[in-house]
Amino acid sequence: xxxxxxxxxxxxxxxxxxxxxxxxxxxxxxDGGLQHLIRRLEPDSHFTVxxxxxxxxxxxxxxxxxxxxxxxxxxxxxxxxxNCTNMLSLLKTCEIPxxxxxxxxxxxxxxxxxxxxxxxATGPTLxxxxxxxxxxxxxDDVAGxxxxxxxxxxxxxxxxxxxxxxxxxxxxxxxxxxxx
Amino acid sequence: MMPQLNRRDVVGHLxxxxxxxxxxxxxxxxxxxxxxxxxRDLNFPLWGAMGGAAMLGLGLALAQPDRRVVVVxxxxxxxxxxxxxxxxxxxxxxxxxxxxxxxxxxGETGMQTTNTASGTDIAAVATACGFTDxxxxxxxxxxxxxxxxxxxxxxxVCAVFKVSADVPPQVVPPRDGPHLVERFxxxxxxx
Numbered sequence: 554x555x556x557x558x559x560x561x562x563x564x565x566x567x568x569x570x571x572x573x574x575x576x577x578x579x580x581x582x583x584d585g586g587l588q589h590l591i592r593r594l595e596p597d598s599h600f601t602v603x604x605x606x607x608x609x610x611x612x613x614x615x616x617x618x619x620x621x622x623x624x625x626x627x628x629x630x631x632x633x634x635x636n637c638t639n640m641l642s643l644l645k646t647c648e649i650p651x652x653x654x655x656x657x658x659x660x661x662x663x664x665x666x667x668x669x670x671x672x673x674a675t676g677p678t679l680x681x682x683x684x685x686x687x688x689x690x691x692x693d694d695v696a697g698x699x700x701x702x703x704x705x706x707x708x709x710x711x712x713x714x715x716x717x718x719x720x721x722x723x724x725x726x727x728x729x730x731x732x733x
Numbered sequence: 734m735m736p737q738l739n740r741r742d743v744v745g746h747l748x749x750x751x752x753x754x755x756x757x758x759x760x761x762x763x764x765x766x767x768x769x770x771x772x773r774d775l776n777f778p779l780w781g782a783m784g785g786a787a788m789l790g791l792g793l794a795l796a797q798p799d800r801r802v803v804v805v806x807x808x809x810x811x812x813x814x815x816x817x818x819x820x821x822x823x824x825x826x827x828x829x830x831x832x833x834x835x836x837x838x839x840g841e842t843g844m845q846t847t848n849t850a851s852g853t854d855i856a857a858v859a860t861a862c863g864f865t866d867x868x869x870x871x872x873x874x875x876x877x878x879x880x881x882x883x884x885x886x887x888x889x890v891c892a893v894f895k896v897s898a899d900v901p902p903q904v905v906p907p908r909d910g911p912h913l914v915e916r917f918x919x920x921x922x923x924x
Contacts, residue, residue, distance in 0.1 A: 578792065603791070603795070604820065605820055609784070610814070610820055613786075614788050614789070614795075616785075616789050617788065617793035617794075617796065618792040619914070619918075620777060620789070620792070621755075621794075621921065623795075639782070640782055640785050642782060643785060646780075646781065647914050649914060
């Protein structure tokens with residue numbers, strides 16, 4: 554997993570992409586891979602950052618933001634997508650746009666097998682619930698995908714957009730005794 | 734405690750002459766209740782998304798900080814989204830009021846009892862989560878000050894009304910989601 558000090562190259566342009574995409578409300582359930590982005594968003598007065606207790610709250614938050622004339626993004630780890638399944642009905646039934654930025658666990662190098670089932674189900678679950686899915690495997694492509702996601706969701710009448718940041722981008726989390 | 738209040742009386746008090754309020758209804762009876770006062774463009778009655786009403790209200794409150802947002806929901810819906818009380822208490826939306834019509838039953842599914850009948854005090858949970866004010870209201874004499882709290886109290890506030898499990902006639906709002914969204918956003922933009 555990313556260390557605390559070195560900000561990955563995709564973080565600053567992704568922050569800028571959210572600003573440029575008109576997002577002002579962000580719901581967050583943290584993930585190690587999102588820590589640097591969260592650290593940038595929280596002190597930025599452009600954003601209202603809401604610390605969620607569980608991920609499905611973020612889906613409802615985004616719907617309320619849209620009703621109120623604002624654009625919202627929700628940040629979460631892949632395991633949290635399972636928590637969102639029924640709440641995504643709200644976005645689909647009401648045709649409410651949102652951007653979901655999701656860091657993947659359970660992929661190449663994963664050391665915790667408990668992460669794998671929901672990782673395997675993340676993309677299919679989102680698609681089944683009517684969310685468009687874009688999977689990003691290079692740090693150079695994250696910000697562009699976020700920009701595209703904002704444009705598609707908020708300006709072109711497309712459904713909610715999920716951008717999956719693959720584990721090879723965010724890195725792996727190691728536990729005591731795991732070989733590096 | 735034996736719930737005494739009538740849910741339509743409570744909602745009628747809370748929303749009377751509330752033309753500028755942004756109102757979210759939790760699925761089931763609370764959506765019928767807010768519609769019984771009037772099918773307003775600035776009502777957003779939920780037909781699903783159980784557990785999401787309070788958080789939808791938070792998103793709306795953060796998006797419209799100069800407007801009063803009132804979420805009217807039931808005890809079953811609130812219990813399913815109980816984690817939202819923690820999130821809302823921390824987010825500190827000063828313009829958000831959460832109203833729980835607590836009849837201690839799941840009214841849409843056969844009147845099974847909820848956990849508010851056997852221990853859970855949602856108003857106390859809200860207090861413990863950092864809401865600015867909360868109250869458990871059981872008497873009709875308390876409707877006046879409770880309405881003041883819901884309409885003007887510095888939020889987030891939570892008012893739980895113990896209401897009878899009687900089932901008033903359904904007053905059904907539109908169920909077309911995109912229509913409900915469009916009319917709400919248009920009404921806001923036009924204000």
